[in-house]
Structure formats: C-alpha cells, structure tokens
Amino acid sequence: MPTTPPDASSSPQDPAALLRRMFDAAVASAQPALCVPPHLPEAPRGRVVVIGAGKASAAMAQAVEAHWDAIAATGRTLEGLVVTRYGYAVPCRHIEIIEAAHPVPDEAGLHAAQRMLELVRGLGPDDLVLCLISGGGSALLPLPLPGLSLEDEQALNRELLRCGAGIGEMNCVRRHLSGIKGGRLAAACHPARVLTLAISDVPGDDPVDIASGPTVGDPSTCADALDIVRRYEVQLPPAALELLRSGRGESVKPDDPRLAGAELRIVAAPRMALQAAAEVAREAGYAVHLLGDALEGEAREVGKLMAGMTRYVARHGEPFAPPCVLLSGGETTVTVRGQGRGGRNVEFLLALGLALHGEPGVWALAGDTDGVDGAEDIAGALLAPDTLERARQAGIRAADSLDENDGHGFFSALGDSVITGPTMTNVNDFRAILVQGREA
Structure with a gap:
C-alpha cells in the first residue's frame, strides 16, 4: 500500500482524486x-x-x-x-x-x-x-x-x-x-x-x-x-x-x-494555473516542485526524461524528498507515424508509464486545460502504478499503443481518460506527477 502524506495522516489522500482537483484548480484559475x-x-x-x-x-x-x-x-x-x-x-x-x-x-x-x-x-x-x-x-x-x-x-x-x-x-x-x-x-x-x-x-x-x-x-x-x-x-x-x-x-x-x-x-498564463494547482497539493500535505511552464520537445521523449527523474525521487529521495508533486507545463509535440489519434498529453503519459514500469507510489495526470488533447474532445488521462498491469490483463500492449500514437485508445480502454467538456479557457498543458515514495 502507498504511504500517506505526513500532514494528511488523519484523512488519507486518494492520489487520483487529488490530481484531478489540482487539474480543476488550474483550469478554474484561468476562467475569463x-x-x-x-x-x-x-x-x-x-x-x-x-x-x-x-x-x-x-x-x-x-x-x-x-x-x-x-x-x-x-x-x-x-x-x-x-x-x-x-x-x-x-x-x-x-x-x-x-x-x-x-x-x-x-x-x-x-x-x-x-x-x-x-x-x-x-x-x-x-x-x-x-x-x-x-x-x-x-x-x-x-x-x-x-x-x-x-x-x-x-x-x-x-x-x-x-x-x-x-x-x-x-x-x-x-x-x-x-x-x-x-x-x-x-x-x-x-x-x-x-x-x-x-x-x-x-x-x-x-x-x-x-x-x-x-x-x-x-x-x-x-x-x-x-x-x-x-x-x-x-x-x-x-x-x-x-x-x-x-x-x-x-x-x-x-x-x-x-x-x-x-x-x-x-x-x-500557464504559470498562474500551475500555481493554483500547487496550492491544492500543498493543502493536502505535499511538497510541490515546479519544473517549468515552458517544457517543449517530443512528448514521448519528455515522458522518458520525467520518468528518470521520478524514479530517482521515489527510490532515493533526491533531488526532492517524497511525498511530493512534480508540476510542469508547456506544449510538447507528437510526430504522428502510426494509425492512432495522437494527443501530446496522452502520448507523454504513455511514455512516462512505460519508462516507470509500474513504479510503486507514483501517479500522474496530464491534460490540456482547454479540454481537448490533439483533435480529441478528451483533456488527457490518469496514470496509476497498476496501469500497465491492468492493460496487460485486458490484452493491450502499451508499447504497441505508443508505436501507433494511440494514447487516447489506450487510456480510454482502461477508463482512465480525463474528460472535462469545453473548459472555456486555455493555458496550455498541465502535467503533475505525484510521488508518495516506497513503503518504509
């Protein structure tokens, strides 16, 4: 079982629910x-x-x-x-x-x-x-x-x-x-x-x-x-x-x-939205580390890079000690070579999940604050420690989905899509990785 954040021990946090509240706060902060x-x-x-x-x-x-x-x-x-x-x-x-x-x-x-x-x-x-x-x-x-x-x-x-x-x-x-x-x-x-x-x-x-x-x-x-x-x-x-x-x-x-x-x-602007999300995480007892609001590059490569940092945090407590949240924004890109529907946030998340290999105590949410990731009316998705295992049990190969640029198909099949409908605003992408760390 994942550890409970120190300041939230009286009411253990549901990581998925917390990530969604953070995303919603980011969107709300940019309402016209x-x-x-x-x-x-x-x-x-x-x-x-x-x-x-x-x-x-x-x-x-x-x-x-x-x-x-x-x-x-x-x-x-x-x-x-x-x-x-x-x-x-x-x-x-x-x-x-x-x-x-x-x-x-x-x-x-x-x-x-x-x-x-x-x-x-x-x-x-x-x-x-x-x-x-x-x-x-x-x-x-x-x-x-x-x-x-x-x-x-x-x-x-x-x-x-x-x-x-x-x-x-x-x-x-x-x-x-x-x-x-x-x-x-x-x-x-x-x-x-x-x-x-x-x-x-x-x-x-x-x-x-x-x-x-x-x-x-x-x-x-x-x-x-x-x-x-x-x-x-x-x-x-x-x-x-x-x-x-x-x-x-x-x-x-x-x-x-x-x-x-x-x-x-x-x-x-994106930074304002990330700050609103950070406040929600801090109130839940997590340290928050803002990694930047202008991250760019191929979504899958950014996902791999973030996975390496996340594993080091989870396993060694460096450069940040868990429990913590790693926040970032910006706009990655997807070079579509497969037959999937694209979507830079789900592509980032799928690459992150593959590189994490089910790392215990790590959850993530990535979504576009306008409610549309790529050409899909889906904001993004949620990644949990058991995502790859649930996909395997369903007969879905995560690596194949990534090769086909089909992150939307992958997360939709698992019921892990983040769907908001029209948000009436747009301050770019939101990426949050929640690291509770391994049990002592």
Missing part, C-alpha cells in the same frame, strides 16, 4: 470571468468594437459584457464579434459569437475572419478595438493570402500538426501565409487604439505566438518560415512556396507605425 475584468480599460470617447478569436474568446466576451461598468455608465452598448471552437459558445447580448472548426479550419472561420476585418475598417483615433485572444485562434481565424485557398490552409494545418514542429515554428509559418495574423489585424484597425487581452497557451508567453499574433508585430521573416518548411519537410502548395520565397508573405513588423496604438496584456 476571473481574469478579464481587472484589465478592462476606461471608456473611450468614440466607438468600442470587440473582436477576438480562440477557445476562450466567447467566455471572455461574456465577461466583458458583464463587468465593463465604464461602458455601461456611458449608456452605450458594445458591438463586435468573436470566433470560438464548436461547442465553446456562451450567450452574449451585444457581441456576436461565431463557432468554427479547430484544429483544422473551415468556412465558418474564414467568413468570421473576413467579417472581422470589415468591422474594424474605417475607425478613427477616438475609437477603441478590444481584442480578446486565446489559444486556438490560429485555426479559428483562417484568411489565406491572395493566391491561396481555404483548402490550402487546411492542408497546411494538417501538415504542421503531423510533422512534429513546435508551436512557435508552426505559428511562424502560419503568420507568413495569412491575411490576418502576424500583426495584420491590428494594422487594419489603424488609427484606432487596439487593446488586446490575451490568455496565453504558449511556452514563454510570447504574444506573437498566441493565436499567431494577429495584433502584435512579428520579428520573424519569410525566410524563417521557409527554413521551418524545409527542416520538417512540410509539403506546401506551389503558390505558398512562392509567397515565402518572394517575400510577398511578409508579416507586419514591430516598428510599423500602424501598430503605434496597439497594446497587449496577458491576463492569464
């Missing part, structure tokens, strides 16, 4: 109703236009309508539109909510992007554009440059998701083939003031990578994008290659005068 209102500005003299894109954008719009007292005091109403993932819409009175596809864009997203640009054209210096951005906005705002089609952008997204490129690399390519990303949306708003409130889902919280930076200047170049395409052998249509090679796909740069009135504030 909590993080958006403190950043709402004073009412401008002119019009207020609200736009946005991302899995949290509809909930952010709802928070704006509910809490922007400065606008209510003027007697004016808000106007605008935001686009979010199917199933993530929430009711708003004045801001139109459009649902579109993610991670591969569709016609609904294209029409939303076109209407958004039309909405912000012709504004003046007394007007304010409030832009609500969160993770997922890259796919939800497809607007191919002239010469490209929506089908081209759909094929590009599939290629980028398959090839194993990091999120920063994927977004670099997207910015240089888009008519709205890479600062182009903010440039279209000029001379109005643009205030972007962003919920970060990217390692390092670089604004240019949150939804591919539609309202911030982009220091990267077409040459950078072309280098990524070559490195990962991404198959692009001839027109897209020509845009990159000629430089005609160049994005808006940080020193562009049209961006002089643009400001961005990050209202929620």
